[in-house]
Amino acid sequence: MAADTQNFFEKVYEVVKQVPYGRVTSYGAIAKYLGAARSARMVGWAMNASHTMEDVPAHRVVNKVGLLTGKFHFDGSNLMQQLLENEGISVVDHKIVDFDKHFWDPWKEMPNH
DNA sequence: TCTATGACTCCGG
């Protein structure tokens, strides 16, 4: 694993950790923040490796329409949804209700980009 | 080296 790859993963985790309680963001938003707007899939790949980390709230990262696309990558069949609901976020059919209200844009919210 | 795949996104309908 190359050093820059480690750095990329680390950056993704940094941003995800900054997501406030009860808020969510998207892969594309993170990719954009990292300067790799066309590589949203790589953010997803980084999340795939996030299971090795402890403080990475991967459940707060969903796709652009608030769909829990990574749900099946969690241990439990509905663990991701449970975690979100635990934070006061309503989830119906793998999708976040009022996603635009809970959306947290790192590009917009974080100062140093 | 090439092909397939995917925790994505944009576009047009």
Added chain:
DNA sequence: CCCGGAGCCATAG
């Protein structure tokens, strides 16, 4: 927002 099609790019085999 849902649906189908196209673009995108790192990894796996």
